[in-house]
Amino acid sequence: MLPDLIFALFATGILVGAGLIIAARNPMLGMLGMLVTFINAAGLFILFGAEFLGLLLIMVYLGAIAVMFLFVLMTIDLEFFKLREKPKAYLPLGLLTVAVLAGEFILAANYGLFSTNVTMLPTGEQPQNIIQIGNVLFTTYVLPFQLSGLVLLTAMVGAIVLTHRPRSDVKRQSITKQVLRTKEEGLTMTKPKLGHGTGTNVAKHWKPKSVAK
Amino acid sequence: MELLTHYATTLVTFDNLLMLATTLGIILLIAVPVLLGMAYTTWFERKILGWMHLRHGPMHTGPFGLLQPIADAVKLMFKEPFIPGASNKVMFLIAPMLAFIPVLVVWAVIPFGENPFTGSLMVLANINLGVMFILAVTSIEVYGILLAGWASNSKYPFLGAVRSGAQMVSYEVSMGLIVLAVILLAGSMNLADIVNAQKTVWFFIPAFPAFIMFLVSILAECNRHPFDLPEAEAELVAGYNTEYSAMSFALFFLGEYVAMITMSAFTAILFLGGWLPPFDVAPLNWIPGTIWLLLKIIAILFFMVWARGTLPRYRYDQLMRLGWKIFLPLSFAWLIITAIAVKLLGNLAA
Numbered sequence: 001m002l003p004d005l006i007f008a009l010f011a012t013g014i015l016v017g018a019g020l021i022i023a024a025r026n027p028m029l030g031m032l033g034m035l036v037t038f039i040n041a042a043g044l045f046i047l048f049g050a051e052f053l054g055l056l057l058i059m060v061y062l063g064a065i066a067v068m069f070l071f072v073l074m075t076i077d078l079e080f081f082k083l084r085e086k087p088k089a090y091l092p093l094g095l096l097t098v099a100v101l102a103g104e105f106i107l108a109a110n111y112g113l114f115s116t117n118v119t120m121l122p123t124g125e126q127p128q129n130i131i132q133i134g135n136v137l138f139t140t141y142v143l144p145f146q147l148s149g150l151v152l153l154t155a156m157v158g159a160i161v162l163t164h165r166p167r168s169d170v171k172r173q174s175i176t177k178q179v180l181r182t183k184e185e186g187l188t189m190t191k192p193k194l195g196h197g198t199g200t201n202v203a204k205h206w207k208p209k210s211v212a213k
Numbered sequence: 214m215e216l217l218t219h220y221a222t223t224l225v226t227f228d229n230l231l232m233l234a235t236t237l238g239i240i241l242l243i244a245v246p247v248l249l250g251m252a253y254t255t256w257f258e259r260k261i262l263g264w265m266h267l268r269h270g271p272m273h274t275g276p277f278g279l280l281q282p283i284a285d286a287v288k289l290m291f292k293e294p295f296i297p298g299a300s301n302k303v304m305f306l307i308a309p310m311l312a313f314i315p316v317l318v319v320w321a322v323i324p325f326g327e328n329p330f331t332g333s334l335m336v337l338a339n340i341n342l343g344v345m346f347i348l349a350v351t352s353i354e355v356y357g358i359l360l361a362g363w364a365s366n367s368k369y370p371f372l373g374a375v376r377s378g379a380q381m382v383s384y385e386v387s388m389g390l391i392v393l394a395v396i397l398l399a400g401s402m403n404l405a406d407i408v409n410a411q412k413t414v415w416f417f418i419p420a421f422p423a424f425i426m427f428l429v430s431i432l433a434e435c436n437r438h439p440f441d442l443p444e445a446e447a448e449l450v451a452g453y454n455t456e457y458s459a460m461s462f463a464l465f466f467l468g469e470y471v472a473m474i475t476m477s478a479f480t481a482i483l484f485l486g487g488w489l490p491p492f493d494v495a496p497l498n499w500i501p502g503t504i505w506l507l508l509k510i511i512a513i514l515f516f517m518v519w520a521r522g523t524l525p526r527y528r529y530d531q532l533m534r535l536g537w538k539i540f541l542p543l544s545f546a547w548l549i550i551t552a553i554a555v556k557l558l559g560n561l562a563a
Contacts, residue, residue, distance in 0.1 A: 002229070005220065028304060028363065035356065042349075055345040059389075063352025067359070067382055074363050074375065130342065130402065173530075 007047055013040030027073050031066070038062050052130045239337050243320050251470040252282035257511075258518045265522035289466075292459040297365060300456065304364035309457065309464035312357025315350045316472045322346050323478050324405045326488030326502025334405055335503070343404035344392055347479055348385070351434070354472065355381045358443065358453050361465070365456040373452025377436055377443030380532060384433040387540040391423045391430070394544070394551040395483045400562035408487030410561045415491075417484040419561075423547050424484045426540055428516065431476040433536065435469065438521035442529055473517060474510060481509035 013036055020033025038061050045054030137145050256271065256278065263270025271278030296302055322343040324336040340346060355378050362374020396402055398420060399410035410416075417424040433440040444452030454465045481487060487509075488502025527535070 026301070028301065028360075032304075032307075032360075039353075051340070051342055052345070055342055055349045058349040059345070059352055063349065063355075063385065064382060067355060067378060070356070070359050070363075071375070071378060074359065074371070175531075175534075 003047060007044070010040045010043040010047065013037075013043070031070055031073060034066060034069070035062060038066065050129060052133060236337075240321075243323075243337060244317060247317065247320055247471060247474065248467070250474055251467055252286065254470050254474060254514060255285070255466075256282050257514065258521070261515065261518045262522050265519075286463070289459055289463040294459040294461060295456075297367065297456050299366045301364040301366065304360050305456075306461065308357050308361035308364055309461040309468070310357070311360060312354060313464045313468040313471070315353040315357075316468050316475050319347050319350050319475045319479075322404060323475075323482070324408065324487065326506055329501045336405065339403065339405060342402045344396060344402045344407070344483075347475075348389060348392065351472075351475075352385060354468070357465075357468065361457070362453040365453075367456055369450045370453045370455045373443045373449045373455070376449075376529060377453060380433055380436070380440065380442065380536075383533060383536040384430045384540070387426065387536065387544040388430045388434060390541070390544040390548050391427045392483065394420060394423050394548045397548075397551050397555045398561055400555075400560040404482050404487075406562070408482055408489060411486040411489060412493070413561060415484065415486040415489075416561075420484065420547075420551070423544070423551075426544055426547075427480060427484065428513075429535075430540065431480060432517060432520060433532065435472045435476055435517070437473065437517050439524040439527050440532055441526060442532060473514060477510040477513035477517070478506070480513050481506060485509045485513075 017033045017036030017038075017040060020036065021030045024030040024033060038057060042054040042057045045051070045057060259281070260270040260278070271281040274280040274284045296305055321337045322340060324334055324339065324343075326335060327333065328335050358377045358381075359374050362370045362372075362377075365371070395407065395416055398416055399407040401407060401410070432438070436443050442452075443449075444454070449455075454462055457465060486505075488506045490497040490500065490502075490505055
């Protein structure tokens with residue numbers, strides 16, 4: 001009984017959040033809707049006994065990916081109304097997404113993939129699904145797992161290659177160099193004669209400004 | 214309608230109501246001391262800083278200034294809540310709540326040791342993935358700060374928020390890896406199991422480098438000195454909370470200090486043996502475990518204040534360098550070393 005009610009709560013949360021993403025005029029509000037959706041989806045995962053996946057969803061999507069979204073939204077100058085000018089241009093893509101989702105939904109419904117077995121968050125006594133996931137991930141699906149790791153590595157290297165450029169106009173700090181600097185390198189002792197300056201390089205390159213007479 | 218009455222009759226039973234009441238009672242029993250503790254953390258910090266500066270710290274409100282936190286709270290409650298005209302008002306009001314709620318939610322899984330009367334574990338929810346829960350919930354904290362900076366629609370809060378977001382996300386990575394190493398040592402993600410695995414030796418001895426890295430990371434994660442760039446007074450006025458006043462400011466303040474206590478408790482559980490006494494001998498194990506946990510939390514809080522009193526603020530590029538170029542590879546290396554050691558020697562699970 002109680003799990004049913006909690007399911008209804010999370011499901012409503014997902015729908016409200018998803019609706020907010022689509023309907024919000026302000027992208028920032030849409031972002032907030034996305035947070036609501038993620039949290040409620042994680043709640044559903046946990047409700048169905050997949051507590052590891054649920055918490056992972058929060059950690060990865062909320063803790064990292066959505067933060068990056070937020071960064072982008074915060075730092076670019078969004079022209080809110082340009083997005084609304086041609087809603088029809090996005091129609092084919094939208095319809096395609098709807099078709100794919102509907103197909104998945106129908107497949108899942110016909111092959112009995114909808115579970116009605118609702119459990120609460122497992123406590124210390126029950127078996128941990130993290131062990132089961134680990135077993136499957138590192139035996140049966142070890143190659144796809146490695147492959148997805150490689151894809152991520154490629155994306156990472158790609159991002160660095162695309163954005164990194166050598167710059168000559170920036171002074172770089174090398175902390176090891178600074179720490180290892182000796183007294184001899186950093187300090188020159190001179191005994192200047194009266195009226196002759198120090199005689200070091202600094203003095204050679206220094207040009208006096210024209211002095212008003 | 215039938216469904217509603219059905220739900221009403223099956224859900225509203227004496228057992229369910231009792232469960233609800235006891236849960237709420239336990240929540241109050243945890244939340245009230247945490248909030249009071251937060252108030253006295255500010256007093257503790259001001260006193261310690263004062264002594265380090267050869268001052269007295271707060272002295273006038275009550276004996277030794279003990280009523281100062283209460284006076285501060287009352288002052289903040291009665292100040293005018295000010296909302297800037299150009300701000301996004303909804304976000305402006307939601308942000309402080311988003312910053313405060315997650316840090317309090319974390320306490321749901323923190324175990325306080327064995328009950329001295331019954332011997333059962335004192336914890337609100339003894340879930341398998343306690344560590345994951347803490348990491349997941351603390352990763353939501355950053356939204357409050359980011360949204361506050363954006364909603365204020367002002368330069369300094371914005372810069373503070375962006376800095377803070379980048380900083381918290383960066384240090385979460387190495388923190389997660391260090392925590393993973395501890396999980397390998399303990400062989401469990403349950404916080405109580407992790408503490409019980411430390412009965413032979415506290416984890417800060419076998420995992421000393423990880424302990425040091427974790428301490429520095431929690432400073433950065435809580436936006437504390439010397440990594441308090443998000444609120445560097447000298448350059449950013451006050452960072453993300455510049456435009457806030459009254460209770461909404463107080464919520465940020467609360468959030469920051471409760472996060473300090475939370476992270477201290479987390480460190481105490483991961484590395485300092487949680488509620489276990491240093492040696493399991495007679496006079497030490499007469500003291501209830503909760504007191505030991507409290508002492509360890511205070512010790513780590515003292516470390517945080519100590520760092521504030523002694524170290525100058527890092528520059529932002531130095532902070533990022535430390536996080537990504539030093540802590541990330543080192544914690545990775547530590548994880549691999551731990552994994553090999555656990556594979557060869559077995560873990561310390563109780």
